[in-house]
Amino acid sequence: MMKYLDHLEEWIITFLIGAATLVIFVSIIHRYGAGLPIPGVQDWLIQLNLSWAQELCIYMFVWMAKFGAAYGVRSGIHVGVDVLVNRLPVEWRQKGVIVAIVCGAIFTGIIGTLGATFVWENGMHYAVFNKLGMDLTDLTEGPTTPDLGWPTWFVYSAVPMGSYLMCFRFLQVGWRFIKTGELPRHNEAHVEGIEEEMDDLPGVLHDPTLQENAVTEGGMTK
16 A cells, blocks of 8 residues: 555656656747747647646646655655754764654644645535535635636645655654664665665675676666
8 A cells, every 4th residue: 555655756756757747848939930930830839728836736746746745755865954962972862863753744734734725624614515415505606716817726736746745754754663663764875776776796885896897787777
């Protein structure tokens, strides 16, 4: 189950990055292409309405940031200010790490709850009640975005979803730290799949010559 959640998290971030990049690229090409006096092409480009592109990219980057923050907690990418923890006596350091993780979980849980309340009152309750055929007398539909015309509650739902996921990741990291005493560490030089194959050969990770031969024999370099 956790493997599927991890992959879903990565797929969402990858999709948002790729989609936002594509939309920005198309928008720039359209903007400059519409200014070129090319018969037929210029008129066609001018008729295309891409005024929504900037708004869409902003929303995608917001969603990407929220889910990316949760991914950062899981993988140890977040920058940790551990000066105080490192200056504590050894017997207090573990407690300091646990307190920091608990504070992170509490904070993100509070943000998620406040965000969920705001989203619900901003129009989500109307959409849910309307879908279920319930009474809508005292409810308002809620505002929509200026260019796309999307319900703002849908856009803002990135806050509770991302915050709750981040809270869950803090709890996950904390539980793993209590059991193993280890925190996730991000290695910028790590390439997925290479290190795992090298681990099967004794001494490879410590001997540059053996490492080069192992990579070559494994077909990872041409």
